[in-house]
Amino acid sequence: xxxxxxxxxxxxxxxxxxxxxxxxxxxxxxxxxxxxxxxxxxxxxxxxxxxxxxxxxxxxxxxxxxxxxxxxxxxxxxxxxxxxxxxxxxxxxxxxxxxxxxxxxxxxxxxxxxxxxxxxxxxxxxxxxxxxxxxxxxxxxxxxxxxxxxxxxxxxxxxxxxxxxxxxxxxxxxxxxxxxxxxxxxxxxxxxxxxxxxxxxxxxxxxxxxxxxxxxxxxxxxxxxxxxxxxxxxxxxxxxxxxxxxxxxxxxxxxxxxxxxxxxxxxxxxxxxxxxxxxxxxxxxxxxxxxxxxxxxxxxxxxxxxxxxxxxxxxxxxxxxxxxxxxxxxxxxxxxxxxxxxxxxxxxxxxxxxxxxxxxxxxxxxxxxxxxxxxxxxxxxxxxxxxxxxxxxxxxxxxxxxxxxxxxxxxxxxxxxxxxxxxxxxxxxxxxxxxxxxxxxxxxxxxxxxxxxxxxxxxxxxxxxxxxxxxxxxxxxxxxxxxxxxxxxxxxxxxxxxxxxxxxxxxxxxxxxxxxxxxxxxxxxxxxxxxxxxxxxxxxxxxxxxxxxxxxxxxxxxxxxxxxxxxxxxxxxxxxxxxxxxxxxxxxxxxxxxxxxxxxxxxxxxxx
Ligand code: F6R
Numbered sequence: 184x185x186x187x188x189x190x191x192x193x194x195x196x197x198x199x200x201x202x203x204x205x206x207x208x209x210x211x212x213x214x215x216x217x218x219x220x221x222x223x224x225x226x227x228x229x230x231x232x233x234x235x236x237x238x239x240x241x242x243x244x245x246x247x248x249x250x251x252x253x254x255x256x257x258x259x260x261x262x263x264x265x266x267x268x269x270x271x272x273x274x275x276x277x278x279x280x281x282x283x284x285x286x287x288x289x290x291x292x293x294x295x296x297x298x299x300x301x302x303x304x305x306x307x308x309x310x311x312x313x314x315x316x317x318x319x320x321x322x323x324x325x326x327x328x329x330x331x332x333x334x335x336x337x338x339x340x341x342x343x344x345x346x347x348x349x350x351x352x353x354x355x356x357x358x359x360x361x362x363x364x365x366x367x368x369x370x371x372x373x374x375x376x377x378x379x380x381x382x383x384x385x386x387x388x389x390x391x392x393x394x395x396x397x398x399x400x401x402x403x404x405x406x407x408x409x410x411x412x413x414x415x416x417x418x419x420x421x422x423x424x425x426x427x428x429x430x431x432x433x434x435x436x437x438x439x440x441x442x443x444x445x446x447x448x449x450x451x452x453x454x455x456x457x458x459x460x461x462x463x464x465x466x467x468x469x470x471x472x473x474x475x476x477x478x479x480x481x482x483x484x485x486x487x488x489x490x491x492x493x494x495x496x497x498x499x500x501x502x503x504x505x506x507x508x509x510x511x512x513x514x515x516x517x518x519x520x521x522x523x524x525x526x527x528x529x530x531x532x533x534x535x536x537x538x539x540x541x542x543x544x545x546x547x548x549x550x551x552x553x554x555x556x557x558x559x560x561x562x563x564x565x566x567x568x569x570x571x572x573x574x575x576x577x578x579x580x581x582x583x584x585x586x587x588x589x590x591x592x593x594x595x596x597x598x599x600x601x602x603x604x605x606x607x608x609x610x611x612x613x614x615x616x617x618x619x620x621x622x623x624x625x626x627x628x629x630x631x632x633x634x635x636x637x638x639x640x641x642x643x644x645x646x647x648x649x650x651x652x653x654x655x656x657x658x659x660x661x662x663x664x665x666x667x668x669x670x671x672x673x674x675x676x677x678x679x680x681x682x683x684x685x686x687x688x689x690x691x692x693x694x695x696x697x698x699x700x701x702x703x704x705x706x707x708x709x710x711x712x713x714x715x716x717x718x719x720x721x722x723x724x725x726x727x728x729x730x731x732x733x734x735x736x737x738x739x740x741x742x743x744x745x746x747x748x749x750x751x752x753x754x755x756x757x758x759x760x761x762x763x764x765x766x767x768x769x770x771x772x773x774x775x776x777x778x779x780x781x782x783x784x785x786x787x788x789x790x791x
Contacts, residue, residue: 185270185284186210186256187362188379189343189353192370192400196252197244203372203379204234204254206427209435209579210376211785212256213264217241218271218280219252220350225280229269250400251350253343253373255282258785261290262307272311274318275303278347281317283310284375285339285360286790293335312336317344325349326410329356329395333408339536339790341390343373353398357390360789361534361562364388364396364403366417371398376787377420377558378427378577386417389560418560427577434778436580436672440764441631444624446585447757449574450592451624455617460600465571467553472604475525478505481513481541482529483788485583485667486590490529491660493594496753500612501602510537511791514544526552527597531578531586532787533561540791542566555593557586571597580779581786582672584764587664588627591757595620598753619751623758626748630761633745637762640727640743641769644698647675651693651719652763653682654702655712661702661756665763672781673771682715695723700763703730703737704747704755716740729759 186207190196197219204215215237216229226247230237234256241247255270262268271280287293290309293316298304302315313332321328325346339359346352355364355373365372367384373396374380377387390396393408405413432438454460478497480490487509494505508516510528520526526545530538533556542552542563554567557575564570573589599616602608608616644650650669652662659681666679680689682701693699699719703712709730716726717740728741737744747758771778 185212185258185375186379187253187282187284187341187343187373187375189253189282189355189373189398190370191251191353191398194250194369195244195248196250197241197247199383200252200254201234201238201241201244202382203374204256206378206381207256207374207376208234209581209779209786210256210258211581211780212258214259214266214269215254215256216269216271217244217247217252217254218273218345219247219249220345220347221247221249222350225273225277225345225347227271227273227280229266231264231266231269251345251353253280253282253345253353260286260790261309268306268308270310272306272308272314274314276318279314279317279321280345281310281314282343283313284341284789285358287312287336287340288338289336313342321346325352325354326395326397326406329354330408330410333358333393341375351399355390355396355398357394358392359536359539361787362390364390364398366403370400371403373398377422378579381420381422381427385420387420387560388415388417389565420559422577427579434580436582436584436768436778439578439580439585440761440768442576442585443588443631443761444628446575446589447592447624447627450589450596451621453574454596455620458614458617460596462571462596462600465553465569467569469604472601474523475503475601476521476523478503479513479518479520479524479526480505480507480529481510481526481538483510483535483537485587485664486529486531488660488664488667489587489590489594490527491663492591492657492756493527493598495657495660496595497598497601500598500608500753501605502607503601503605510535510541513541520545520548520550524550526550527555528552528563528567529555529590530563531557531573531575531583531590533558533563534787534789536789536791539563539566555590557589579786581781581784582668582767582778588757588760595754616751616753619754623750623754626750626758627761629748630758631765633762634765637745637765638769641766642773644675644770645773647698649676649692649697651685651689651697651699652677652679652702653685653699653715655682655708656705657753657756658702658704658708658712658759661759661763662700664760665700665702665767668764668767669770671784672767672778673774673776674782675770682712685715686718690718690722693719693722693724697724698727699724700727700729700766701741702759703728703734704759705752706731709734709736713737713740729762731755
């Protein structure tokens with residue numbers, strides 16, 4: 184989604200803003216723009232396409248003097264990606280500049296009203312309404328104009344605003360679209376995500392809904408929508424700024440895949456203490472655990488896929504019924520939730536609009552929500568009643584890898600704690616699971632070291648029309664994620680099917696040479712899955728099997744086998760996903776796709 188960066192301080196603003204926008208490139212965008220006040224007027228530059236074009240146009244920002252400015256990367260919603268539609272947007276006198284993330288829902292009505300009052304619009308965007316509305320309300324007091332606008336507009340917004348008549352300040356405004364404010368000795372910053380300013384400061388203020396921040400070079404004040412001053416505490420971000428850089432890898436996605444052993448180790452280091460599971464931030468008592476009668480896991484995309492794995496693991500080791508829902512569907516199906524149910528919302532970013540909306544809906548119904556979130560201080564992390572963090576560090580590539588693996592770990596740990604609290608998971612099994620878990624980092628490392636073999640195999644499929652993934656039970660969950668990884672970055676059509684379901688229709692799509700990746704890690708289901716492999720082979724499919732070391736039977740039926748090291752039956756997804764991630768990655772690289780920034784996708788989906 185769109186990215187916002189703003190700076191006011193001792194240094195030249197434009198290079199800092201462009202640098203910050205570069206860090207937000209992973210969010211997905213199709214044009215970029217910047218507005219800087221040079222001491223006399225607001226200067227603006229915009230460019231369609233990659234940020235690089237804007238960087239070249241401004242000589243890395245050098246040709247835009249001034250210590251105060253705002254910048255934006257736009258992901259087109261209202262109006263095509265053109266220079267005119269790019270942000271910032273100005274009022275007609277060019278004295279007010281606005282950048283905006285989100286959607287102004289009543290913009291058509293507001294635009295008509297403003298046009299009737301003589302305002303001239305140049306773009307098709309909803310954002311331009313904000314620039315003219317600010318102009319309309321501005322009578323010398325910028326804060327007053329902003330709060331009046333906040334009362335008039337409906338929808339979601341994170342805004343950066345500058346006024347030529349107040350060249351000593353930037354305003355940041357937030358409603359339902361993430362925005363942070365940072366402060367250092369060099370100045371103050373606004374950004375839609377932490378990596379944009381991590382190089383400059385670790386002191387970050389997370390803005391709440393309907394708040395306004397006024398940033399001066401050395402002063403920061405927060406206001407409510409009623410213009411009352413609010414006290415806010417900064418959060419210290421512990422992420423390593425280097426973690427948000429490519430560090431010599433060809434793509435962020437590759438780097439992040441290779442970080443997975445470290446991420447698992449970090450989870451183990453933090454949460455397994457003296458042969459027990461301690462989740463420090465999860466303030467849930469044994470009694471709270473015992474009371475849980477049912478769990479609803481709610482999430483989107485890969486986080487949803489982690490939830491599907493979570494269902495199998497929780498139901499099996501804690502014997503608590505679990506339903507898994509896509510966040511965008513959950514709230515509209517009017518679920519019947521009893522008072523001892525727990526809703527778990529899983530989100531890497533903690534800002535996904537569908538997940539946030541589902542959570543708000545649950546809160547309105549008095550249901551307790553636990554968040555499994557990667558970004559400390561994000562909206563879901565703040566609003567959840569209980570929180571479990573995933574320890575993946577900043578994830579930049581649009582296609583998630585390490586955060587997904589960290590989500591699986593969080594779900595295993597939660598399931599084990601629940602199983603123990605419910606006295607369903609025997610102490611000995613619990614202890615064995617901890618031991619098996621401790622081996623996962625080196626097992627993942629081993630699988631990653633087979634990268635060359637998978638690359639060679641992947642190269643055979645860069646021209647594939649369609650690729651299927653099948654599996655049963657927990658292996659179906661991993662098939663969903665393997666299929667998504669491939670299609671989102673390689674643009675090859677792919678579907679994941681419960682292995683037994685294929686014959687009920689989809690098998691008609693199998694042609695000579697179609698690749699079917701078959702995941703089979705559950706011993707009691709080997710034979711059943713082999714039958715499904717035989718079915719597709721008989722229709723001409725080429726079968727890739729992902730199975731456990733030692734299951735050499737598979738070689739007789741599959742055309743190509745990838746073995747994963749032996750582990751606890753509930754942890755196999757952590758291992759089976761590695762070759763599938765590598766496969767998707769290398770198919771996309773072989774096709775020459777922009778792996779880190781796949782078309783039409785955004786890292787943090789902040790619109791419903
Ligand atoms: C796919 C991917 C997305 C996200 C989804 C939810 O690789 O990353 O499917 O998983 O958009 O995002 P979060 O987890 O931030 O709520």
